[in-house]
Amino acid sequence: MDKRLKRILPRVQKPSRYTGGEYNQIIKDKEAVDLRVAFCFPDTYEIGMSNLGMSILYHTMNSLDFVWCERVFAPWGDMYEEMKKAGMPLYALESGDPVSEFDAIAFSIGYEMAYTTVLDMLDMSGIPLRSEGRDGLLPIVMAGGSACVNAEPMAPFIDLFLIGEGEEMDNDILSLLHTAKHEGWSKKEFLIKAAQIQGVYVPSLYEAAYNDDGTVKAYTPRDGAPARVLKRIVEDLDAAPYPTDPVVPSTEVVHDRVSLELFRGCVRGCRFCQAGYIYRPIRSKKPDTLIRQGIEAVQNTGHEEISLLSLSTSDYRPLSGLCDGLLEYCEPRSVGLALPSLRADNFSVEIMEKIQKVRKSGLTFAVEGGSQRLRDAINKNVTEEDVLNTCALAFSGGWNTVKLYYMLGLPTETDEDIVGIAEMSEKILHCWRVNAKNKNRGVRITVSTSCFIPKPHSPFQWEAQITQEEYLRRVNLLRSSIKAKNVVYNWHDAETSVIEAALSRGDRRMADVIETVFRNGGRLDAWTDYFSYERWNDAFCSCGLDRDFYASRERPVEEVLPWDVIDVGVRKSLLLREKERAYRSELSPDCRKSCSACGAAALLKGRGCDE
Amino acid sequence: MNKLRMRFSKTGRAVYISHLDLMHTMQRAISRAGFSLKYSEGYNPHPQISIALPLSVGMSSRCEIMDLRLNEEVSFDDFRDRLNSSLPEGIEVLEVYEAEEKVSSVKWLRVRGTLEYDDRDVLQVLPKLTEFFERENIPVMKKSKRGLSETDIRPMIREIRFSSGGEGIVIADALISAAEPTLNPDLITAALVTICPPIAPDFASYERMEVFKPDMEAFR
Numbered sequence: 001m002d003k004r005l006k007r008i009l010p011r012v013q014k015p016s017r018y019t020g021g022e023y024n025q026i027i028k029d030k031e032a033v034d035l036r037v038a039f040c041f042p043d044t045y046e047i048g049m050s051n052l053g054m055s056i057l058y059h060t061m062n063s064l065d066f067v068w069c070e071r072v073f074a075p076w077g078d079m080y081e082e083m084k085k086a087g088m089p090l091y092a093l094e095s096g097d098p099v100s101e102f103d104a105i106a107f108s109i110g111y112e113m114a115y116t117t118v119l120d121m122l123d124m125s126g127i128p129l130r131s132e133g134r135d136g137l138l139p140i141v142m143a144g145g146s147a148c149v150n151a152e153p154m155a156p157f158i159d160l161f162l163i164g165e166g167e168e169m170d171n172d173i174l175s176l177l178h179t180a181k182h183e184g185w186s187k188k189e190f191l192i193k194a195a196q197i198q199g200v201y202v203p204s205l206y207e208a209a210y211n212d213d214g215t216v217k218a219y220t221p222r223d224g225a226p227a228r229v230l231k232r233i234v235e236d237l238d239a240a241p242y243p244t245d246p247v248v249p250s251t252e253v254v255h256d257r258v259s260l261e262l263f264r265g266c267v268r269g270c271r272f273c274q275a276g277y278i279y280r281p282i283r284s285k286k287p288d289t290l291i292r293q294g295i296e297a298v299q300n301t302g303h304e305e306i307s308l309l310s311l312s313t314s315d316y317r318p319l320s321g322l323c324d325g326l327l328e329y330c331e332p333r334s335v336g337l338a339l340p341s342l343r344a345d346n347f348s349v350e351i352m353e354k355i356q357k358v359r360k361s362g363l364t365f366a367v368e369g370g371s372q373r374l375r376d377a378i379n380k381n382v383t384e385e386d387v388l389n390t391c392a393l394a395f396s397g398g399w400n401t402v403k404l405y406y407m408l409g410l411p412t413e414t415d416e417d418i419v420g421i422a423e424m425s426e427k428i429l430h431c432w433r434v435n436a437k438n439k440n441r442g443v444r445i446t447v448s449t450s451c452f453i454p455k456p457h458s459p460f461q462w463e464a465q466i467t468q469e470e471y472l473r474r475v476n477l478l479r480s481s482i483k484a485k486n487v488v489y490n491w492h493d494a495e496t497s498v499i500e501a502a503l504s505r506g507d508r509r510m511a512d513v514i515e516t517v518f519r520n521g522g523r524l525d526a527w528t529d530y531f532s533y534e535r536w537n538d539a540f541c542s543c544g545l546d547r548d549f550y551a552s553r554e555r556p557v558e559e560v561l562p563w564d565v566i567d568v569g570v571r572k573s574l575l576l577r578e579k580e581r582a583y584r585s586e587l588s589p590d591c592r593k594s595c596s597a598c599g600a601a602a603l604l605k606g607r608g609c610d611e
Numbered sequence: 612m613n614k615l616r617m618r619f620s621k622t623g624r625a626v627y628i629s630h631l632d633l634m635h636t637m638q639r640a641i642s643r644a645g646f647s648l649k650y651s652e653g654y655n656p657h658p659q660i661s662i663a664l665p666l667s668v669g670m671s672s673r674c675e676i677m678d679l680r681l682n683e684e685v686s687f688d689d690f691r692d693r694l695n696s697s698l699p700e701g702i703e704v705l706e707v708y709e710a711e712e713k714v715s716s717v718k719w720l721r722v723r724g725t726l727e728y729d730d731r732d733v734l735q736v737l738p739k740l741t742e743f744f745e746r747e748n749i750p751v752m753k754k755s756k757r758g759l760s761e762t763d764i765r766p767m768i769r770e771i772r773f774s775s776g777g778e779g780i781v782i783a784d785a786l787i788s789a790a791e792p793t794l795n796p797d798l799i800t801a802a803l804v805t806i807c808p809p810i811a812p813d814f815a816s817y818e819r820m821e822v823f824k825p826d827m828e829a830f831r
């Protein structure tokens with residue numbers, strides 16, 4: 001171990017997150033591999049090690065025998081300071097070698113607030129931040145993950161983006177890089193060839209032009225790069241690589257459990273939800289595959305819990321059978337089963353009763369909008385009746401805590417809708433009085449609101465975000481409308497949401513703001529411990545960009561959007577139709593009732609959507 | 612099944628795993644190896660596994676003692692081998708046997724300190740170190756639940772010898788009190804830093820070598 005590191009570690013909190021050496025880590029002989037990949041997660045170890053995508057791609061990249069892929073995370077503040085003081089560069093966990101010695105630096109960017117940490121990790125590695133400042137082929141800096149569906153804000157820093165699912169695409173790129181390294185290609189040569197691989201976006205091959213009013217005029221590709229980059233997917237999830245021997249952290253992480261992914265995509269089409277659009281088409285795994293993988297993973301990791309992941313777990317058709325199959329193995333071994341993302345319906349309560357025989361955790365509903373009209377406008381197919389019926393069943397079954405999540409600032413929202421949130425909580429409270437068997441234990445109803453952020457590739461991508469002042473006005477309205485003592489109201493403040501809104505729909509000029517924030521000390525901005533609203537606002541000012549132009553301006557539908565160059569498979573005309581329907585508070589059927597031909601099925605070659 | 616005892620080492624990168632995390636890591640490793648820990652009866656059942664002398668973060672050891680009960684009968688060697696292939700880097704089971712002696716009979720620990728001197732001549736430091744520990748009293752400020760308090764660590768050091776460990780390194784061999792009272796070897800460094808900075812190392816790390824009973828027979 002590095003001598004400097006040895007001296008630092010006893011002084012920092014939870015040092016084992018900085019050492020590597022965990023069970024199931026992949027160690028290779030560095031002399032025997034041709035390509036070394038530093039797989040960087042721009043957040044802490046605890047967050048990164050809880051990420052299923054990271055775990056999958058770590059294994060797929062390492063399945064190439066010419067590659068050794070290692071993990072790199074961002075150090076917490078105390079470790080960061082110590083490393084700076086000792087002059088220690090960022091290093092990879094498995095070998096302890098500095099990131100600057102690697103051939104490829106691959107970032108997984110899942111959220112916009114991680115942008116400054118990407119820059120920080122490059123900087124801690126001693127690698128120039130901007131692509132144009134890195135002349136040679138190596139190290140090549142790439143990025144993937146859901147925040148890359150609008151790649152523009154990070155475009156000047158990243159040599160190439162991988163759009164969509166990485167299982168196959170990452171290895172295509174690494175194979176090409178392998179050839180390039182052997183044959184001594186220039187960086188330009190490599191990037192031009194890389195742009196021919198489906199899913200690869202090489203921003204330096206696109207010229208950005210702007211109109212006088214500050215909007216984007218065009219992105220013009222050259223050197224044969226495609227006009228639009230179509231995302232990559234994995235067609236057959238049953239055959240897709242899933243590591244049943246993931247790295248087992250030796251210290252506590254956020255999600256310390258086996259994660260099973262039931263399906264990708266979502267049949268619901270909620271209009272505010274980016275994930276519901278960018279992960280299409282719908283592809284499920286067979287219960288047999290999941291049961292086998294779940295059991296194997298428990299055996300190989302010793303985890304005490306299996307979590308079933310998807311955007312809407314209740315929509316997994318064989319859910320009941322899957323739970324039975326897993327419980328058969330899990331129950332006698334005291335392995336728990338967790339099902340986040342259940343819908344508010346009776347079926348969910350049945351499932352919950354099945355899996356929570358002993359411990360009853362709280363019920364959670366994502367209601368999102370306060371009135372039926374608003375829920376129709378956002379296509380959130382939950383009725384008050386659903387919620388109340390589910391609550392009735394749950395209260396009589398012994399549950400006594402309910403959490404309700406809403407967004408404020410959704411398009412078309414009125415004050416009436418906001419008061420509706422308070423009314424719904426009163427009704428739930430009444431429902432508890434009528435149905436609870438044992439009232440002595442009391443009831444806790446928690447209402448949480450966050451400020452809506454319009455996201456690229458969703459039907460609300462053109463919408464204005466409400467201002468911070470307006471959000472606070474709505475928060476206060478709701479606060480004064482909630483009268484009952486047993487109803488607790490929590491609201492997230494809007495500062496991060498405003499910045500996130502600006503970043504998520506930013507263009508290439510946003511890079512200056514991100515870099516300025518980083519230069520002024522910004523990193524780990526997803527953490528309230530480190531986020532500074534002032535620092536971001538100052539950076540917008542000094543870069544001469546108007547934050548509100550990006551966050552709270554409604555875009556005309558004919559405007560060229562910075563993310564138009566990325567094709568996630570869903571037609572823009574469908575998004576537009578959904579936006580129009582929203583303004584008429586008109587529901588659209590979910591994919592199971594009728595396919596609205598969104599276009600995503602064209603990404604599949606050998607099967608139909610949701611088959 | 613009777614109470615099993617295992618002796619294991621914790622070295623290399625594993626020394627940074629905290630005591631609590633180690634308990635969890637061990638439980639998982641046991642389950643990966645295909646064994647199941649016995650749980651206590653009662654309202655709040657917990658796995659029957661315990662470590663004799665919790666090791667502080669950053670310290671390595673060749674003589675950790677862990678007691679546990681399993682639901683099944685096992686052969687000691689098979690248990691050791693399967694567990695070893697399920698453990699993270701740096702943790703190795705040395706021996707498994709039936710627990711006979713009471714953990715409370717642990718009294719002394721042999722520890723080995725590696726004292727690093729970045730720009731001092733070790734040969735000059737050596738005699739001064741020996742001299743320092745010949746004092747009658749070595750009072751050190753120690754953090755406890757009740758705040759800072761002064762303790763004399765001298766009586767807790769039964770013997771201590773220093774030798775050169777090569778360029779810039781002094782090796783300390785000490786026999787210290789493991790229980791009632793417990794001496795954390797880091798206090799040896801702390802004493803030098805506060806009382807005699809000229810011979811205090813720039814960095815020191817310790818390793819547990821062996822545990823003893825009051826009569827200086829190795830504890831098993």
Ligand code: SF4
Pocket residue numbers: 265267280281282591592594595596597598599600601609610
């Ligand atoms: S192709 Fe049809 S079923 Fe599939 S996601 Fe699009 S709308 Fe839904």
